Amino acid sequence: MDARDSRIGLGELAVAEPSRLAFEGVTKRFGDVVAVDDLTLEVEPGESLVLLGPSGCGKSTALRIMAGLETPTAGVVRIGDRVVNDVDPKDRDVAMVFQSYALYPHLNVRRNIEFPLRSRHVPADERDRLVATTAQSLGLETLLDRKPAQLSGGQRQRVALARAIVRHPRAFLMDEPLSNLDARLRTEMRAELAELHLRLGVTVLYVTHDQVEAMTMGQRIAILRDGALQQVDAPRTVHDRPANAFVAGFIGSPPMNILAGRVDTTDGTAEVVVDGGSIPLGPAAAAALRQRGLPDVTVGVRPEHLRADPAGTLKVTVALAEYLGHEQHLGCRLPGGGLLTVRLPGTRSALGPGDAVTLAVEGDPHLFDPVDGNRIDV
Amino acid sequence: MSDAGLAPGAAALGEVAAGAARDAPNGRRRLGRTGREAAVGYLFVLPAMAIFAVFVFYPLLRTFWLGFFRVAPYPTIPSKFVGLSQYKSVLTSHDFWASLGRTVEFVILTVPIGILLGVGLATLADARIRGIRFFRTLYSSTVATSVAVASVIFFTLLNPTVGLFSYWLGIEGGNGILQSNTWALPAVATVTVWQNIGFTFILMSAALQAIPQDLLEAARIDGAGGRRRFWRVTLPLLSPTVFFAGVVGIIASFQAFGQIDLLTQGGPDNHTMVLIYYLYTSFQNNDFGTASVLATALFFILLAVTLVQFRFIERRVFYG
Ligand SMILES: Nc1ncnc2c1ncn2[C@@H]1O[C@H](COP(=O)(O)OP(=O)(O)OP(=O)(O)O)[C@@H](O)[C@H]1O
Ligand SMILES: [Mg+2]
Numbered sequence: 120m121d122a123r124d125s126r127i128g129l130g131e132l133a134v135a136e137p138s139r140l141a142f143e144g145v146t147k148r149f150g151d152v153v154a155v156d157d158l159t160l161e162v163e164p165g166e167s168l169v170l171l172g173p174s175g176c177g178k179s180t181a182l183r184i185m186a187g188l189e190t191p192t193a194g195v196v197r198i199g200d201r202v203v204n205d206v207d208p209k210d211r212d213v214a215m216v217f218q219s220y221a222l223y224p225h226l227n228v229r230r231n232i233e234f235p236l237r238s239r240h241v242p243a244d245e246r247d248r249l250v251a252t253t254a255q256s257l258g259l260e261t262l263l264d265r266k267p268a269q270l271s272g273g274q275r276q277r278v279a280l281a282r283a284i285v286r287h288p289r290a291f292l293m294d295e296p297l298s299n300l301d302a303r304l305r306t307e308m309r310a311e312l313a314e315l316h317l318r319l320g321v322t323v324l325y326v327t328h329d330q331v332e333a334m335t336m337g338q339r340i341a342i343l344r345d346g347a348l349q350q351v352d353a354p355r356t357v358h359d360r361p362a363n364a365f366v367a368g369f370i371g372s373p374p375m376n377i378l379a380g381r382v383d384t385t386d387g388t389a390e391v392v393v394d395g396g397s398i399p400l401g402p403a404a405a406a407a408l409r410q411r412g413l414p415d416v417t418v419g420v421r422p423e424h425l426r427a428d429p430a431g432t433l434k435v436t437v438a439l440a441e442y443l444g445h446e447q448h449l450g451c452r453l454p455g456g457g458l459l460t461v462r463l464p465g466t467r468s469a470l471g472p473g474d475a476v477t478l479a480v481e482g483d484p485h486l487f488d489p490v491d492g493n494r495i496d497v
Numbered sequence: 498m499s500d501a502g503l504a505p506g507a508a509a510l511g512e513v514a515a516g517a518a519r520d521a522p523n524g525r526r527r528l529g530r531t532g533r534e535a536a537v538g539y540l541f542v543l544p545a546m547a548i549f550a551v552f553v554f555y556p557l558l559r560t561f562w563l564g565f566f567r568v569a570p571y572p573t574i575p576s577k578f579v580g581l582s583q584y585k586s587v588l589t590s591h592d593f594w595a596s597l598g599r600t601v602e603f604v605i606l607t608v609p610i611g612i613l614l615g616v617g618l619a620t621l622a623d624a625r626i627r628g629i630r631f632f633r634t635l636y637s638s639t640v641a642t643s644v645a646v647a648s649v650i651f652f653t654l655l656n657p658t659v660g661l662f663s664y665w666l667g668i669e670g671g672n673g674i675l676q677s678n679t680w681a682l683p684a685v686a687t688v689t690v691w692q693n694i695g696f697t698f699i700l701m702s703a704a705l706q707a708i709p710q711d712l713l714e715a716a717r718i719d720g721a722g723g724r725r726r727f728w729r730v731t732l733p734l735l736s737p738t739v740f741f742a743g744v745v746g747i748i749a750s751f752q753a754f755g756q757i758d759l760l761t762q763g764g765p766d767n768h769t770m771v772l773i774y775y776l777y778t779s780f781q782n783n784d785f786g787t788a789s790v791l792a793t794a795l796f797f798i799l800l801a802v803t804l805v806q807f808r809f810i811e812r813r814v815f816y817g
Contacts, residue, residue: 221715225733225815238720
């Protein structure tokens with residue numbers, strides 16, 4: 120079966136060959152700004168990989184380099200086995216979904232979806248069939264004659280997706296495609312996108328600054344900071360074993376509490392002395408710290424690993440309480456002024472602002488090198 | 498655009514601008530406003546209306562009225578009311594139709610080329626390359642020159658004995674381009690295009706800058722080459738501006754006066770005798786009656802042209 124045969128019918132929406140995407144030592148400078156810093160990253164064929172990081176960390180730039188909209192200052196970009204550094208975007212055969220959707224405002228939905236097919240001189244009957252199939256799979260059949268201005272945000276998003284899907288590209292590049300939608304629609308589209316990925320089995324490089332989106336959309340997550348790659352791993356690994364304090368503080372909602380502490384192993388049991396008390400360490404963690412011989416350490420404690428317990432080791436004062444229905448977040452003031460977030464599951468606790476509480480830490484905290492921030496493996 | 502008075506076109510111009518910035522829901526809501534708000538609204542419009550009344554509406558009506566009077570060739574003899582007969586005789590005269598024909602020729606020679614050059618130069622100057630600012634400045638520089646300056650420059654360039662053009666064309670010492678029945682009108686049109694290019698360039702550049710960059714990027718990724726991007730994305734999004742430039746350009750060309758007066762005075766042998774210059778000549782000859790009829794005709798022609806443009810061409814224009 121040749122590639123053309125595969126472009127028929129809903130069942131055959133899948134691409135013949137999803138491609139591998141690779142950055143090899145890619146750097147991009149804008150004047151003095153290093154937007155992407157020596158990035159080496161591979162997206163496996165058929166994989167959905169999310170680029171995650173705070174605003175300005177170079178996610179979009181990396182994506183645009185893959186699309187060919189920016190040329191890297193250094194390094195090699197590959198699509199499949201082909202080095203594409205000097206290949207024009209129109210010849211890279213990747214589709215991109217923009218945050219703004221970038222629908223052609225003067226063309227109706229049908230013409231928008233057709234645009235990439237017409238650019239590639241796909242014959243009219245095949246074009247019609249492809250548009251019909253794609254429109255059907257995204258629920259756009261009744262909107263084909265409308266202009267983008269006559270669509271809701273979610274519908275526009277769908278048209279942008281249809282325009283990307285219709286030509287069976289080697290890979291999809293998506294730059295915060297859901298960020299212009301309201302919270303509910305975003306959740307809905309997130310599920311649809313994930314389902315679409317499963318159905319099509321295509322390679323997806325997905326950019327977002329929303330870690331919930333990253334956790335749900337990505338088979339793997341790559342975290343960027345100031346253009347440099349921090350960690351690439353499955354969502355669970357990124358969450359449970361963050362490679363450094365930055366990743367730890369970025370992943371999780373509410374984010375992990377990061378505290379500076381001093382290692383104390385004087386009386387047999389090991390603990391980290393922090394503002395407001397101490398955090399006990401298990402034997403393995405104590406051994407790891409002893410081995411390194413560090414006097415100081417950065418500790419990370421997830422809000423869900425803190426609970427109010429009179430036998431606890433941290434003394435704090437509740438500063439604010441947020442009730443979310445299924446759980447409650449407490450912002451607790453440390454004696455030194457820092458804030459500690461506690462996540463209490465279930466129904467509303469009686470704790471409110473001004474209350475003094477003793478907190479216990481469940482399990483071992485995450486430990487990071489205070490100098491370079493890297494994880495100290497236990 | 499040209500320095501010739503824009504008065505008859507001014508109302509039409511305002512209409513174009515309003516059309517471009519039209520906001521239907523707002524317009525509809527205004528109907529529901531209370532009388533007090535309406536009164537305040539009219540109060541704001543009043544100064545503009547007063548100025549229009551004194552400088553546009555009154556002269557317009559007065560001109561129309563003057564068309565009913567035939568003026569005797571000697572200032573001492575009073576003019577005579579002749580009713581519509583003067584309208585009839587002037588509007589059926591050969592001179593009127595010849596000048597109208599010249600005017601149409603002039604419009605055809607100036608407007609499309611002007612827009613084409615404007616869009617072309619703006620597209621070129623939109624390229625992100627080194628030193629492009631120099632060219633942007635250069636292309637827009639003609640807005641800083643007046644019709645008079647442009648005419649004098651070209652008058653020298655076109656001079657049969659010392660002009661560079663005659664030299665380049667190998668006809669120095671001959672009769673000269675401005676004296677040629679064939680080339681006088683194209684020459685005047687060239688001056689006009691040259692003088693207007695800065696304005697059109699700035700207009701088109703601004704419109705190009707307003708096109709969202711990600712649309713063009715999306716088109717690139719969608720497999721469109723440079724030419725397809727231009728025809729299928731850039732140009733449709735530029736169309737309101739092209740339409741605007743067309744309307745304004747036609748009106749300005751109908752009223753182009755300075756360059757004709759300075760370069761050819763309607764000659765040689767009436768070959769640049771466009772409507773407005775014919776009007777001026779009649780006026781000079783103290784034939785105010787004919788001049789008034791011509792002015793009225795010019796007004797209605799421009800009105801008709803503008804209405805036709807709005808009715809038929811505007812449908813093909815995409816407003817975001
Ligand atoms: N064309 C450009 N010229 C100069 N600097 C740029 C350009 N594009 C991006 N930058 C800079 O490069 C850095 C990375 O930008 P980028 O758009 O990739 O960030 P991002 O991670 O996508 O952020 P966001 O989440 O806000 O979209 C930023 O500091 C930005 O200011
Ligand atoms: Mg971005």
